[in-house]
Amino acid sequence: MVALLAVDGRQYVYRVYAPGDALPGDLFWAAFHCHDEGALPRASDWFDSARIWPLPTS
Numbered sequence: 001m002v003a004l005l006a007v008d009g010r011q012y013v014y015r016v017y018a019p020g021d022a023l024p025g026d027l028f029w030a031a032f033h034c035h036d037e038g039a040l041p042r043a044s045d046w047f048d049s050a051r052i053w054p055l056p057t058s
Contacts (some may be wrong), residue, residue, distance in 0.1 A: 002031035003051040004043040012043060013057070024052050 003013045013028040028050050035043040044050075 001053055001055060002027050004031055004035055005046075005049045006035075006041045006043045008041040010041070020054075027052050 002011055002016050003011050005011055012035055014034050016027050016030045016034075018030065019028055021058055025047065028047050031050070032045060
């Protein structure tokens with residue numbers, strides 16, 4: 001999961017499907033590009049403002 005801050009002050013969360021060894025930067029850019037395709041306010045492109053965490057696998 002990747003949470004991105006947007007210029008409207010909200011936080012948007014995206015589920016990014018990636019292998020377990022994916023780099024945090026790759027996860028960030030995947031979420032950022034998904035956000036850019038939507039009609040939502042622009043997300044921050046500051047990597048340090050993103051929150052990235054793995055989902056548990058079952």
